[in-house]
Structure formats: C-alpha cells, structure tokens
Amino acid sequence: MNYKLDFTPVIEGLPDLLAACLGTFALALGGMALAIVIGIGGVILRDSALAPVRWAVKAFVELIRNTPFLVQIFFIYFALPLAGLRLDPTPTAIIALGINGGAYAIEIIRGGVQSIPKGQIEAGLALGLHKGQVFRLIVLKPALRAIFPSLTSQFVLLTLTTSICSAISAYELTSVAQQIETSSFRSFEVYGTITVFYLVISWVMMRFFGEITRRYFSYPVK
Amino acid sequence: MTQADAMKGSAAQAEPMIAMNHVEKWYGDYKALTDINLSVRKGERIVLCGPSGSGKSTLIRCINHLESYQKGEIRVSGTKVDDNARTIDAVRREVGMVFQHFNLFPHMTVLDNCMLAPMRSLGAGKAEAEATARQLLGRVKILEQADKYPSQLSGGQQQRVAIARALCMKPKVMLFDEPTSALDPEMVKEVLDTMIGLAEEGMTMICVTHEMGFARQVADRVIFMADGAIVEEATPEAFFSAPSHERTRKFLGEILRQH
Numbered sequence: 001m002n003y004k005l006d007f008t009p010v011i012e013g014l015p016d017l018l019a020a021c022l023g024t025f026a027l028a029l030g031g032m033a034l035a036i037v038i039g040i041g042g043v044i045l046r047d048s049a050l051a052p053v054r055w056a057v058k059a060f061v062e063l064i065r066n067t068p069f070l071v072q073i074f075f076i077y078f079a080l081p082l083a084g085l086r087l088d089p090t091p092t093a094i095i096a097l098g099i100n101g102g103a104y105a106i107e108i109i110r111g112g113v114q115s116i117p118k119g120q121i122e123a124g125l126a127l128g129l130h131k132g133q134v135f136r137l138i139v140l141k142p143a144l145r146a147i148f149p150s151l152t153s154q155f156v157l158l159t160l161t162t163s164i165c166s167a168i169s170a171y172e173l174t175s176v177a178q179q180i181e182t183s184s185f186r187s188f189e190v191y192g193t194i195t196v197f198y199l200v201i202s203w204v205m206m207r208f209f210g211e212i213t214r215r216y217f218s219y220p221v222k
Numbered sequence: 223m224t225q226a227d228a229m230k231g232s233a234a235q236a237e238p239m240i241a242m243n244h245v246e247k248w249y250g251d252y253k254a255l256t257d258i259n260l261s262v263r264k265g266e267r268i269v270l271c272g273p274s275g276s277g278k279s280t281l282i283r284c285i286n287h288l289e290s291y292q293k294g295e296i297r298v299s300g301t302k303v304d305d306n307a308r309t310i311d312a313v314r315r316e317v318g319m320v321f322q323h324f325n326l327f328p329h330m331t332v333l334d335n336c337m338l339a340p341m342r343s344l345g346a347g348k349a350e351a352e353a354t355a356r357q358l359l360g361r362v363k364i365l366e367q368a369d370k371y372p373s374q375l376s377g378g379q380q381q382r383v384a385i386a387r388a389l390c391m392k393p394k395v396m397l398f399d400e401p402t403s404a405l406d407p408e409m410v411k412e413v414l415d416t417m418i419g420l421a422e423e424g425m426t427m428i429c430v431t432h433e434m435g436f437a438r439q440v441a442d443r444v445i446f447m448a449d450g451a452i453v454e455e456a457t458p459e460a461f462f463s464a465p466s467h468e469r470t471r472k473f474l475g476e477i478l479r480q481h
Binding site (some may be wrong): 128145221 | 317326329330343
C-alpha cells in the first residue's frame, strides 16, 4: 500500500462537513416528524369504517415497503415535476423520508395498538369517552411505549437513509463529503471521516430517543 | 318481589331506572340472550348469577351498549339504548361499570384515572374534577395512594380505585361485572365492603357475582340465568331457601360447596 493519508482537504472542509451534519439532522428530524404523523394517521385510517380507506392504507404500506427508497425519491424529484409538482431537493428529501418511514411506522404502531387489552378500550367507552378520545388518551401512549424500541431502530435507520438523499443533492453530510472527495480525490479520508460522523449521529439519535423514553414512557408497569 | 310486582311498582312510580323488554342477542348463529325482561327501580340492588356462559355479563354489557342487541328494547332512565352515538354517550355518562380485571389506565396515576372522564366527557374543570376524585378516593379508603400508578397497587386496591373512578362520573346506576373474580381471596372482602357501603347509600346496582354472602346481605332481588335466559328471580331468602327450579338448585349446590 503506497497510499499516503492526507487529511488536509478534510480539515479544510471540516466547517462544511460539520454544517452538513446539521443538514442531516434536519432531514432526519423532519422525516421522523412526518413519519410519526403518517404512522398514527395511517393506523387510525387502517381501521376506518370505509373499506376503500382501509384498502388505500394497505396499498400505500405495500407500495412503499416493497420498492427501493432511491426510486421513491427519484419519483418525487424527477417524475412529479412532469405532473406540475416541482419541489426543492431538501423538501423533497423530507417528504420522501417521511413517506418511507411513515409506511414502516404504520405497521409498527399498529402492532402496539393491537397489544392494548380490549378491556382498556371498554373501560374508556364505559366512562363516556368517544372512540377518538379513547384512542388518543388511553390507547396511544401505552401502545407507543410497547413499540418504542422498534420505532427507535426504524428511526435510526431513517437517519442513515438521509445519505441516499445525496442522489438528488439535498443538503446533508454525504452530499458535502462527495463534493470534497470529487475535488480532492481523498476518498479514504473523506468517507472514513463521515463514517465516524454517522456513528456519532446515530448515537445522538439513540440518546434522543432514550431521553423521550425516560421522560414520557417511564410510568411503572408490572 | 316477582317480576310482575316489580313492573307494577315501576308503573306506579316514575320511569324505572333500567327497563329491558324482550331483549335478544345473537353472536352470529349463537343466541346469547333470549327474551330478557328486567325492570330495575331506582335504588334497587340486583345480583345476577348463573353458570359461566349463561349470558350474565352479556346482559349487563348491553345496558351500556358495550354489546349491541338485535331485538327488543333497553331503556336507561327513559333513554333508549340503541346504535345512536349520542344516546349511547348520554347513557354511558349515567351508568358506571366495574370490570373483572379493573381496567385502570396504566399510564396515569390513580388520581388522573379518576379525573380523566369527568374532565373529558362531562367537561368538568380540573379543580372540580380533582376535588371529586379525592373525595371518592377517600370514600373507598385509598386516598393516600392517589399519586401512585395502578401497577403499584394490589388487586383489591386497584378494584377500589376502579369503583371510585366510575363514581366520579356521578352515575345513577352501577354495573359490576364479576368484580371479585380476579382477586386473591384475602382481597375480596375489602372490595365487597366497598360495594356494601355503596348499596347502603342507596345506589342502584346490578352485580354479576358469585359472592352469595353479598347477595344475602344487600340484594333486593337475585336473578339466576342459564343458557342466555332468566330462569328464576326471587328475594335472597326465597332464592337460597327454596329455589323453584332444578337448574337453580344444582347451581346453588355447586356454588355453596365451594364456600
């Protein structure tokens, strides 16, 4: 191996790389927020009284979970403008991440909702609460608690998936790293460095979810 | 008091608290309730017993529409219980229910369990709901546990909280669905004592239970069900000393042997 390590371009690009980490966080958090909304909304609609609504949710989940994320984001970015819907790379990335993560979140949260004993729902109804109130006030929190570890790993995965958004030049860590690599040819140093960055980002995300668990799901159970 | 007497009495007074007329219910092809006729006056205490699968839980769950019924009519203080969402809400606000497995909400403290429905369903203010909750938790002798979570309480304590939670809605009727069946024997008494106290204060109650001592002590009428129908209905004295049906005698023989 005659390759001589030279971190100069990485060090010179460090402010850009660190700023790009914030871009990665923004995509991840935006995507997660959207995924949670789609996830909870999808779970409610999945049990709608209207059969076409239930089918639509099922079809959405199947479509998204059985196609590649790269194709989904290309579709939104390159194909939708032909239908008149043109979005910038960063909103496109957040929407794509949210839709993709949302489809997985629907299935995960649904599992949590199904784990809630029927008696809990009956107790809420017997107290005069509406179906919607029962879901929001009684079912949702224990359901999320039950599946939060799965949701956490899905969302860490979503965080790492942000790197694929470099394919449409969304502002995030991998895109910026690619630019530095293209101009310096220091592939080993550049990708080695962002590998460490991604490790740290994942760790921060896990701490973030650990903190949510500690704050909101720490009620005692037997 | 016979069914006929009860009907006469209720006709003389105002509307009965609960009126079930020719109620029938099916689960698919299976007939769960057959021609149920039951009239409960204000302040009356009914004990409902019978072998498992006889339809007693199904009967009381029809009263607050946790189960629908296909034929006949149920009225709760005059309001017809049907599939109309608004009347279901109105009825449920007047009918409290206590379940076999307590069904306290695990993610809320005891106090919050008791405050939730008055605030969300009746629109009570926080201070008002808390005052009511504390008063009723005191009445079931569990006020000192108000800030604990359900999982930190014993079964008997949880069931007393469940009774207080239902009472916080200021119901006109209380339904008890085997409230002591899931309890360890040493905890049965504390729950029964709470129920006896409630009965003595004049609460209208329908209790599905096999606690025959409770039936003797507080019931105005004992109703025996088998195969989805009411077989026998009598005062506790008559029911225990001279049951008129063979099914009742057999059931009592089995129940009393266990005790």
